[in-house]
Amino acid sequence: MKQSKLLIQTLRETPRDADVVSQQLMIRAGMIQKAAAGIYSYLPLAYRSIRKFEEIVREELGRDGCQELLMPSVLPAELWQESGRWTFYGDELLRFCDRKAKAEIAERRARGETPDERSFYNFCLGPTHEEVITDIVRKNVRSYKQLPMNLFQIQTKFRDERRPRFGLMRGREFTMKDGYSFHVDDADADREYWAMFNAYKRIFGRLGVKFRPVEADSGAIGGSFTHEFHVLAGSGEDAILSCDGCEYTSNSEKTEAPQLPVGSCGDRFELKRDHFCTPGVVGQVEQAAGMIDTEHPQGMALAQTSKFYLFQVSTAIAETHPAPGVEGTYSDVHYVGVVLRGDHEVNPVKVKNLLGANALDMVEINEAEAFTGAKSGFMGPIPGEGTRFANVRASVAILVDQSLKGAVNLTCGANRTDYHHFGLDPERDLKGCIFADLRMAQEGDTCPRCGKGRYQAFRGIEVGQVFKLGTKYSKSMGCTFLDDQGQEHPMVMGCYGIGITRTVAAAIEQNYDADGIIWPWPIAPYQVHLLSLDPGNAEVAAVADRVERELEAAGFEVLHDDREGMSPGAKFKDADLLGFPLRLMVGTKGLKDGVVELRDRRTKAVVKVKPEAAVAEVAAARDRIMQELETAGGR
């Protein structure tokens, strides 16, 4: 391909509204162009990478017998109403109506009515396709003999994000591979889950990026387990903890924290109310340092302090769920107190899951201060007399992190500004409290799975997820089969997603330098960037054209920068920015010595060879690069 004919405009300067590396580089390299917030055109170079990744996905899923189909992107409201998600999904679902509904609205207006347009919306843009696929399967599959079945599509999705950002990584429109499997029972769904898990490991392994499959929170859907696949990159939105001694890797919102040994701290004291006074000090560390008495002349160790968070369970959703720690249900419970060691952070997802709540919010600071009667920093699990907290204590669940089980002589906020109690023994002093793992695990914590390794922290970009759905959709939509006894059962489902365009962006987030992109070979738009440094020179032009033909004949993808009137330096800059793995330079200077030069984008190493040997040298470089990829991937 001649670069002089390629649709591309590279930019020397970074566009102002590009805020992440992949977005900046893709715009500067002329790969994407924004049409609206979070909506991009994929220009030729980007689309080549996207298609290459799609092909990898197709090949690997094909190995597992998955069938590809394509569903509509405009979906009828009826299906979403059937599953219940039409109302549940929220404003990310872009809803609209067709001409028939519009005519109806117009007609009512003509009659003097003021119809609510939203109630006439009868279509949406598909953000995901559980409803459609379930509809297809229930209409076409009746017998256990047809199961299992695994169907996928690679398709444009639309989610009307509140705040689209990060270019292709969090756009509103994006390309996604979404797959759905249908099974006669749980065991078979589990088997398929692990088959897809392994397929994903192959897919991201072939991509040539560092990645990790991580255990994740299964969220409100309540599936039994789920893994996310993350491309590791410093700019990743998710924190991942990975044990250096075993396979356990998880999203930090899920990571199990180890039970810590309770330090010895002398005799057990009674609860001494308002024992420490640290006026005007707010931070945990400063407070602890100010907690001085005869027992603690240096101040209190941070691990001997406790902190207290007040959460609120949304009553609208909680309704009749049995409430641990208190009598009654969440329709009675508004507040939940969480007690942690002073040097630990609360993990809201763990709290939420423990409570079985769908939504959990921090109580707003003003409200919390009014409730407990103390300023932030001095709240605690023991209500002060006459406060609202004291009045409703019986209906406030007190959850205590397991690290404090058996702990004694702790401090806690006195619910009186500037004061802390001393001598807290949660088991003794907090009636009906529940001990559980509620904190964020941290880098360096001992892994509770193997008991030996320690957690290492990474940042990751979520690019794929495998999820066991169960019968949520098959039950609500009547997707059933007949077993060999003629009995009807709902199918057990799994779903499996890969963000295609996000993955390509994530690959760049992980692989770039100050000069531009460094493409992993398997998804590079072109593999070789052939630069004619003096295209006006007949010999250079002849050699470059010949090498281009030879490389293409040997199966390489070559972009030939044949542009005239451009200085070598400018071509080098463009080549670095576009970042194809290999750059082959043909110029008068080299040809004077009878050589062309091959440069590795990542290592910057240059090899000089005779033009006739260029193809063999490129092949050798490819083999070396692919070899390195084998060892670089995830685990």
Place this chain on the structure above:
RNA sequence: CGGGGCGUGGCUCAGCCUGGUAGAGCGCUCGGUUCGGGACCGAGAGGUCGGAGGUUCGAAUCCUCUCGCCCCGACCA
């Protein structure tokens, strides 16, 4: 959705405070000289200053409304 910011040629931005008939660099076109890490000279093309209304003799500039975009937060099967 709350808070903040920005809309001036394809890109980056100046001009706005203090109204007077629109600029620079990059990119693009043509000619010439160059040519191994974003060369130089000369000549050009290209802008309803996001939109609407208002104030004014006169608005990119002041006022009102509106649309779009960006950032922080909340949200994220």
